[in-house]
Amino acid sequence: MSIETLTEPSPAPPAPARPTPVPIRPRAVRREDVAIVVASAGSALALTWLLYERLAPLSGGIGFVIMWFALFIVTYWVVIRDIEGRFIATDKTIALSIGCVAVGLMIPLVLIIGYVIVKGIKYLNWAFFTQTQAAVGPDSPASEGGAAHAIVGTLEQVGLAMLVSVPLGIGCAVYMNEVGGRMVRPVRLFVDAMSGVPSIVAGLFIFTVWILGLGQGFSGFAAALALTILMLPTITRTSEEVLRLVPDGLREASLAVGATQWRTTWNVVLPTARSGLVTAVILGVARAIGETAPLIMTAFGAQLMNVNPFAGAQSSLPLFVYGAYVLNTTSEVARAWTGALVLMLIVLLLFLIARAVGRGGWGTGGGQR
Amino acid sequence: MDATVQEQDPGTPVPEPRPIALNPTRSDRVYRGTALGAGLLTLVILFLIGFFLFLKAWPAFHQMGFAFFTTFEWPATFSSTSRFGIGALLYWTVVIATTALIFAVPVAIATALFLTEYAPLAVRGPLTSLIDLLAAVPSLIYGLWGFFFLQPRMIGLSSWLSRHLSFIPIFKVTTPVFKSSAFIAATVVALMVVPICTSVMREVFSQAPPSEKEGALALGATRWGMIRAVVLPFGVGGIIGGSMLGLGRALGETIAIAIIISPIFGISPHILQSGANSIAAHIALRFGEATGLSLSALMAAGLALFLFTLLVNTLASIIVSRSRSGKGVEI
Numbered sequence: 001m002s003i004e005t006l007t008e009p010s011p012a013p014p015a016p017a018r019p020t021p022v023p024i025r026p027r028a029v030r031r032e033d034v035a036i037v038v039a040s041a042g043s044a045l046a047l048t049w050l051l052y053e054r055l056a057p058l059s060g061g062i063g064f065v066i067m068w069f070a071l072f073i074v075t076y077w078v079v080i081r082d083i084e085g086r087f088i089a090t091d092k093t094i095a096l097s098i099g100c101v102a103v104g105l106m107i108p109l110v111l112i113i114g115y116v117i118v119k120g121i122k123y124l125n126w127a128f129f130t131q132t133q134a135a136v137g138p139d140s141p142a143s144e145g146g147a148a149h150a151i152v153g154t155l156e157q158v159g160l161a162m163l164v165s166v167p168l169g170i171g172c173a174v175y176m177n178e179v180g181g182r183m184v185r186p187v188r189l190f191v192d193a194m195s196g197v198p199s200i201v202a203g204l205f206i207f208t209v210w211i212l213g214l215g216q217g218f219s220g221f222a223a224a225l226a227l228t229i230l231m232l233p234t235i236t237r238t239s240e241e242v243l244r245l246v247p248d249g250l251r252e253a254s255l256a257v258g259a260t261q262w263r264t265t266w267n268v269v270l271p272t273a274r275s276g277l278v279t280a281v282i283l284g285v286a287r288a289i290g291e292t293a294p295l296i297m298t299a300f301g302a303q304l305m306n307v308n309p310f311a312g313a314q315s316s317l318p319l320f321v322y323g324a325y326v327l328n329t330t331s332e333v334a335r336a337w338t339g340a341l342v343l344m345l346i347v348l349l350l351f352l353i354a355r356a357v358g359r360g361g362w363g364t365g366g367g368q369r
Numbered sequence: 370m371d372a373t374v375q376e377q378d379p380g381t382p383v384p385e386p387r388p389i390a391l392n393p394t395r396s397d398r399v400y401r402g403t404a405l406g407a408g409l410l411t412l413v414i415l416f417l418i419g420f421f422l423f424l425k426a427w428p429a430f431h432q433m434g435f436a437f438f439t440t441f442e443w444p445a446t447f448s449s450t451s452r453f454g455i456g457a458l459l460y461w462t463v464v465i466a467t468t469a470l471i472f473a474v475p476v477a478i479a480t481a482l483f484l485t486e487y488a489p490l491a492v493r494g495p496l497t498s499l500i501d502l503l504a505a506v507p508s509l510i511y512g513l514w515g516f517f518f519l520q521p522r523m524i525g526l527s528s529w530l531s532r533h534l535s536f537i538p539i540f541k542v543t544t545p546v547f548k549s550s551a552f553i554a555a556t557v558v559a560l561m562v563v564p565i566c567t568s569v570m571r572e573v574f575s576q577a578p579p580s581e582k583e584g585a586l587a588l589g590a591t592r593w594g595m596i597r598a599v600v601l602p603f604g605v606g607g608i609i610g611g612s613m614l615g616l617g618r619a620l621g622e623t624i625a626i627a628i629i630i631s632p633i634f635g636i637s638p639h640i641l642q643s644g645a646n647s648i649a650a651h652i653a654l655r656f657g658e659a660t661g662l663s664l665s666a667l668m669a670a671g672l673a674l675f676l677f678t679l680l681v682n683t684l685a686s687i688i689v690s691r692s693r694s695g696k697g698v699e700i
Contacts, residue, residue, distance in 0.1 A: 052529075063526035091591035095487060101476055102483035102496065108560050109503050115518050116510060171407030179404045187408040192686035194411050195614065196678040197418065198621020200649045204671040205418045208425050229414060236411070241572055261393065262400040283504065283568075290507015293623035293653045318509050322624065325513065340510050347505050355498060 036079055037096070044072035069104075073097050113344065120341025123334055128342065133303040142334035147342065149305040150320035153220055154346070156309040157299065157316055158289050160224035161231055166281055168228075169235030170270075173280075176236075177243040178251075178265045188240075195233035202229040203294025211298070220309030223299035223316065230291060231284035238283050242276030243269060282351065289347060292318040317343045418675060426669035428662060429453075437669060441634050443651070447663040455670050460636045461551060461646040462674070465626065466619035468555035468640060469562055473619075474612050476559075477566035481611075484567075485574040486596055497571070504564035512625035515557035520629070523553050527641045542642040549631040551645035557629060558622050562615035569614055573607025574600055606688060613685025617678050623649035648674040 048068040076096060081089035123142045131146035172191065176184050206226040210216050246269050254264040270277065295301070300313040301323055317339055324336035393401065430437060433454060440454025447453070480500065484493055527547040534540040547553075577600045585595040601608075626647045632654065633644035652667050652674075659667050 061525070062522055063529050066526075088591065091593040094593045098479045098483045098487055101479040102488070105476060105480055105503070105563065106496075106499055109499060109506075111518065112506060112510065112514050115514055119517075168407050168410060171404050172411060175404035175408035179401050181401075181405065183405065183408060187411060189683060189686050190411045190415055193679045193682045194415055196617030196621065196682035197415075198623065198649050198674055198678055200621065200623045200652050201418065201422070201671050201675045201678075204652070204668060205421060208421045208668070209417070212425070213421070229418075232411065232414075245576075261397045265400070279501070282501070286501075286505035290509050292507075292509045293627075293649065296653060297656055318507060318624075321509055321513070325628070336513065340513055343507060344510060347507065348502070351498075351502055351505055 036083075037076065040076040040079055041068075041072050044068055044075045047071050047075075069100065073100075116337065116341050116344050119334075119337035120339075123338045124341060128338055132305050134305075136303075138329070140331065142331040142338070145335075147315075147317065147320050147335075147339050149302065150315040150317045150339065151342065151346075152305065152307060153223075153299065153302075153309075153314040153316040154289065154318070154343075156307075157220050157223045157227060157295075157314070158285060160221060160309060161227035161288055162281070162285065164224070165228045165231040165235055165284060169232050169280070169284065170239050170277060172232075172236045173239035173243055174265055174270075176240050178261070178269060191233050191236045191240075194229075195237055197229065197233070199226075199230055199291050200293040202226045203297045205229070206294070207297040217311070218298065218300035218313040219311055220299055220306070220314035220316075223295050223314070224309065226294040226298045227288040227291060230294070231288045234287050235280050235284040238280035239273075239277055242273045242280060245276065246272045285350060286347065289350075290318055290343060292322045295319050296322075317346070415679075419672070422668055422672040422675060426665055426672045429666040429669040432662070438673070441636065443634055443655075443666075447661070447666065449662075453666050455648060455673055457634045457636050458646050458648045458651050458670065459673070459677075461633075462620055462648050464640060465551050465555045465558060465645060465647055466616055466622075468551065469558035469619045470612060470616055472556065472559035473562040473566055473615055474608075477563050477570055477611060477615070478608060480563070480567045481570035481574050482596060482600070484571050485577075486592065486600065500564050500567055503560070504568070506561075508561060508622060508625045509628075511557050511561050512628035515553065515625060516628050519557065520548060520553050523556065524548065527552060531641050538638045539640050542639050543637070544642055546643040547641060549629060549643045549645070551630070551640040554626045554629045554645055554647075555640070557625050558619050561622065561625065562619050565618055566611040566615040569611030570604060570607045573604045573610075577603040609688045610685050613681060613688070617682045617685070620678050620681065621649055621674065622647070623653050626650040627653045 045068055048064060048071055052064055052067055073093060073096070077089050077093040080092050084092075125143065127144075128146040128148075129151065130148055132149040133145045133147075136145035172187065175181075176188055176191075203226050206222050206229070210222045210225060211218065216222065250268055250272060251264055254268040255261075259267070295316055295318060299316055299319065301319040302313045302315045306312050306314045321336045321339040321343065324332040324339065432449070433440065433452070436452075437454045438459065439456050440452055441457045443453050443458075444451045484497060484500075488496060524547045527550065528545070530540045531542045531545070531547075535542070581599045581603075582595055585598050586592075590598060626645075627650035630645040630647070630650060631643055632646045632651065634646065648670050652671055655663070655667060
């Protein structure tokens with residue numbers, strides 16, 4: 001049915017045919033939309049320049065960008081209001097600012113990664129992965145020596161912490177979401193409370209119990225215990241959120257065909273939530289791997305290789321970086337940046353592996369709509 | 370349908386419903402017991418943390434009493450007559466965390482909304498990954514980056530704010546040194562907190578009921594109208610919970626703050642000028658030289674921080690547990 005049939009019949013002479021209305025596509029980006037955005041940005045830039053550089057003169061890129069953004073949003077709102085009215089202007093302006101903020105959040109990420117790479121790449125050589133600080137004196141250039149001892153320490157400490165915290169964390173989440181009982185509310189409350197335990201407090205706790213109380217020395221295992229305390233609530237919370245997203249229909253179907261609760265959890269609920277659980281473990285490891293403060297009082301740090309995590313002070317990448325930063329000589333700061341780059345590369349690598357494993361399914365941004 | 374309804378003879382009594390007893394198999398009993406054990410372990414750990422820290426902190430509390438929380442000093446060497454306390458530390462910890470949240474929460478809400486409501490489907494996955502990556506960057510690297518990269522670039526903004534907005538007390542400065550300030554530390558902490566807040570909020574926003582969202586749109590709401598009417602009310606628990614979780618993280622943040630600030634033991638509202646402190650950073654900076662009473666005093670500071678974050682997170686947990694969960698979602 002065309003639009004003409006709905007219009008009332010007009011007397012002769014016949015009116016010129018009305019143009020067929022173009023359907024409105026709410027998400028379509030028209031050319032004038034882009035033009036308005038660009039023009040608003042341009043005029044806001046000019047105004048910012050005037051205000052910031054002329055009337056209130058001072059340098060500083062960050063303040064300039066913030067002011068430009070604020071003026072840009074206001075200009076855009078005023079322009080759209082003049083064209084389409086207040087109601088649509090608010091909607092469009094909020095959509096634009098939300099998009100800008102979300103995409104703008106990537107700027108610090110790029111800056112951080114880029115800066116660490118630029119600073120760290122210079123002395124990143126094979127020796128960094130194979131040598132320790134054994135032969136390094138205070139005047140040695142940054143190209144000498146490496147962080148093999150620290151890398152081994154980090155892998156051992158985080159690995160041990162994962163061995164303990166992943167089964168415990170997922171077990172705790174399963175208890176809260178699948179088993180249930182009187183203790184669910186207190187346990188959930190305490191897991192939330194535990195997620196706020198500062199890393200330094202976890203370090204102090206292991207220091208008092210393991211090192212002062214039980215008389216053990218500094219060791220990689222003590223560090224792993226401290227990291228466990230930090231990873232446990234992260235893994236538990238995220239796993240529980242993910243398990244909560246598994247539809248009840250699946251559980252009921254499994255129970256209805258005669259599976260036990262254990263089988264339902266193991267064969268239906270956990271596989272359904274697999275990718276989300278992987279995310280939970282990544283978040284836990286990510287929280288733990290770069291922790292420095294609790295390691296100062298548990299692993300203590302060392303300049304030499306110590307492969308045994310159960311005896312003797314051990315280094316780790318964060319401790320290596322922090323120690324080098326504190327010494328504050330040119331070559332040590334350069335070492336700190338190289339260590340930071342390696343730490344970040346490990347984090348990136350873990351991240352890519354986890355993403356590849358956990359692709360799709362419930363509980364990730366990738367699979368869930 | 371009438372044919373299926375059986376006419377009940379009024380004379381015959383309705384049969385008693387069959388009692389349903391849950392009789393778990395042995396494997397289920399083991400499973401339930403193990404899971405309960407894993408759940409209770411968190412309680413045990415938390416209790417032990419509090420207990421042992423209190424044990425070690427007792428000498429310090431014994432010497433200072435309640436004045437430990439109101440004293441603004443921390444001597445270099447400790448004796449049985451020295452006075453020490455965490456008054457200033459507590460103040461600066463709260464100032465940095467609050468400032469960080471003021472920056473982080475609006476950004477987190479916007480990002481979570483963008484991910485759930487605005488972004489094209491092709492963008493959502495990669496952007497979520499990148500934000501998770503932001504959470505994965507170690508706090509040590511944030512600290513170094515903040516100190517070497519961000520700080521020189523923030524000084525211009527700090528001095529601009531102090532020059533033109535000094536009538537607001539927090540933007541006033543008494544000594545025009547802008548390095549190592551609470552403002553710069555809070556900016557870095559905000560960056561670290563945003564991904565945590567965002568991930569909680571995103572999870573909650575994405576569970577907003579589609580039928581209600583579509584209903585709002587069908588009634589003629591704009592997208593923002595729909596978000597205000599459906600997504601935000603639905604996600605209030607997530608917003609508060611995510612913010613509180615971020616607050617907990619910000620309060621306990623150690624190494625980034627320790628790198629950026631220069632420690633002071635007085636309090637002032639001037640966040641732009643050099644000098645700040647935090648309990649966690651203080652413990653990290655002073656741990657190496659601590660023995661005996663000074664170690665006990667650090668333990669006491671740690672215990673105070675522990676109880677403070679415990680309180681914040683418990684409150685957050687109570688608020689979030691009242692919000693709706695996705696349990697009722699049917700497939």
